[in-house]
Amino acid sequence: MPVVQQGSINTTALIVPDLYVQIVPPSVTLLNGLPTNILGIVGTAQWGPVNNPVTIGDMAGYSRQFGAIQARKYDMGTAVAAAVLQGANNFRCVRVTDGTDVAASIVVLTNCITFTSKYSGTLANGDTVTIANGTKASTYKVTVARAGYVPEVFDNISGTGNALWVNIAAAINNGQAGVRGASDLIVATAGAGTTAPSLTTYTLAGGTDGATTITGSTLVGVDTVPRKGMYALRNTFTSIAMLVDCDDSTTWSTQVSFGLAEGIYMIATGPSGDSITNAVSTKSTAGIDSYAMKLLLGDWVYFNDTVNGYVRLVSPQGFIAGRLANLSPEQSSLNKPLYGVVGTQQSYKGLVYSGAELTQLGQAGIDVITNPSPGGSYFSARFGHNTSSNAVTNGDNYTRMTNYIAYTLNSGMGLFIGRLHTPQFRLEAGATVSAFLDGMWQQGMIGSADGSVPYSVQIDSSNNPQNRVALGYAQMDVKVRYLSIVEKFIVNVEGGQSVQINRQTASLT
Template sequence: MVANYLHPGIYIEEIPSIRSIQGAPTSVAAFVGVTESGPFNTPTLITSWNAYTRQFGNLIWFGMNSWAVYEFFMEGGASCYVVRVGDLGNGKVAAVTLPSSGSGTKINTASAGDWGNSLLINISNNTSTTPSGGKTTQSPVFNLQVVVEAQTIDAAGANPSLATHMLVAYVTQNGLTTTVINGQNYYVLESFNGFTDAGAGFVGRINSHSMFIRVETTDGKRPNNTASPTKLQGGAASNWDLLSGMNALKTVQGLSLLAVPDTVTIVKNGVTDTAAQSQMINQGLSLCQDMGSLFYATDPPYGQSVQNIVAFKTGTLQNGQALNSSYGTLYYPWAWIFNPLSNSNVPIPPSGPALGRYAYTDGTIGVWKSPAGVNDGAMRSVVSLALPLTDADQDTLNPNGINTLRNLINYGNVIYGARTVSQDTQWTYLSVRRLFIFVEQSLKNSLQWVVFEPNDQQLWAGVTRDVSAFLNTLWQQGALFGATPQEAFFVTCDSSNNPPETRMLGQLYIDIGLAPVYPAEFVIIRITQKTAGPDSGG
């Protein structure tokens, strides 16, 4: 605006100052997968675990998304988007109706899948003995137990199904022992005691605390006793539409991290389909690269050996696809966390706690710091790891871009790797890739004012000034390497890279060079023996 000075007086003019470059968000995660409830393919902002339960339900067995979000908040995350996916197939929950004097109580598994066909429900009475005659009578108070036949667990060595192996791991990890019911051995997975009827208290307690079952309908009456536990039936595996869930993220701004933990439950004939899982992961990596703002923490298939997980990453396991992208990373092995609702330990894929450490490290230091090591990689809520790894194991895993979870003496369970799955040595380290994503997105968001401005020296000077100020701040914070700003970065926006022919096309070029800080992945302490001599100062 050109001022008109037509009369004597004081005129106030506001002079535009440097336009600051605002840093893009780096720790807003997206979790795509199976949830108990909620809208389908609709990214929903969640800022706490309580907010998640209100929108999407509780922790569910064989629904890995809920556990990943739970661990994200436990390990330092502050906000995320959750996308519930639908079923492209004919997935069904296993179910049973417990008879009563009325219409009965229908129990479903908490998530779809044939895994629920192994479960049974046992209804038992409390008993009491009269003081006088010593007669034992049944109390009106009854208990509900979720059980599995002991032979299902004990004979699982010949059964390669993912569902069975996870139940075996659950029984073993929690030290469950067999219970005899009507002459047969069972393992009790969950127990709910002290009910007098199947009313609101019964429904609320089971549906909010069980990870295995849900009460779908009830007549409110007490279920009848049965001689033996009643089997759930009809469960069928789903074909989860993970790709549509991931594509729904294209409309969300401000995302920076991605996890799709339910890739681990992709099965074929009950067995983990690692080829299909690697294909789905690659589709997620392609999405991240196309969007330019997302970084994908991928999960390994369950129960794989060190050799198999290397084969999974390189694409030689079951004719899978190699994972090769600077926009993602792979963690191994699975982790065990404590579920306070069931007072038991549960196996989960590692992406949830890993992204929680990303958010924590971004908030306390910055995106340029690797979320790994005994401090920033410490997973406080992880109680144990599915496989104890050795230095020799990591000698195989680390060069292949597989980040390990390790249990270290004096430090506990930590993330002990900081690499992408890329074969390009420029992008070996995830902190370097995430720093460049951060800078690129920050400049993209904050330089929108430049579009349609006159492409002249004044614009070039303003852009150079603003970008240099932003990068200088990053250098001062320790994100860039160099003793001086000139060593850490350069910004070129002048006639040398904007000649007349490019200006005639409406194009403005801003060339930026960054010297990122690389993590000290290998610390070599060199010690030599000092030989005493006449000049040793002794």
């Protein structure tokens, strides 16, 4: 009496009399939407892996992986801090260098062993390695320490002569079975020396960040394996991304291409102190009329850097990217309060954008952080637009919702490949997508102003003629109506002593 999965036996060719139980999978597969809060940030750091996306959840996690915020352009930590203030908590951080970065190190007793920081960067300068007597007789203990970290202790390492140094290196690099893992801070390379250890502390030095000659090209990187810079974010399900402080307009078109390919909303900025006229001209020359990018005017933000102890001028990208990451994809950054903004270059001068200036920016597809906002005296994005000139596709919500739906379907519908094209296949595939969209409707992510069903799913003979079915094609046509963002609210007021009032019952329909 075998129990099998449906489709694993030929039910028309059974010979042996028996009971055959087939396990049938659920007819409707439920799709769980992909996360839309993953924010990719590419920039420099004080330490950590290079060109490798690292998952970070908060500033404490960032500090452990990459060190402290640095008061310099292109600093990744500054952008993460600005985004965290907006509630962002799911980052993919990619550290880049200009190629001059060096790992801190120390050579012990000429040629006995070399201790080298696991990664390049200045954070490792000052890390210590202490060699002492082990807990057991005739053994040694090695302690690796960094300020603010739990010390790494490798105890009871035995051996004499060069064999001892080899054993110390093995313990640090591979860990000690049943005791502890490999070091997270250093790697050790045993030399040929045989001198007995000195019971002392050695300090690593010479580490550099490789952050002095960063350019837009460095941040963009290369799309060949191993990928570098922006391209390291491929296949990470990042939904929003930014190249920290990258005001190089020659990179914008490349960023747009990457955003379209990966379903990522790229957040870009103009140079600090940029004028509206120059920004409009630069954007036009760059040719980035696309929903894949949000371009911010170079009206940079004053940020209270508590780590370095003063108010700094930083790119607006981190504030906007962080706010978007903390919003559901159907929402817009328009009129949403931004936190941690001390001021902008414009507001520090006591200036407010005129209607004419805002019109110029809006027509060009350039967003800007302003105070006041339509809702009151707070800093927020003034338009909530991407760089597209198409009024139907130029909202933050269009970019994020389109990417969310498309990449969720791309991630979940592949399980139907290899199935037989039957009425049941059409039913199950259609029901799967319908269930996903119905869930979005119930959660208020999609909808219609009149309350009608905001989606349709078609997979039948009308869009799957037999001649295409015979060639292995199956087609599903999905239409989804997004909720619109209220941008222009017109209130007509009629006042006067002769005005006639006709009271009506309020209706929400």
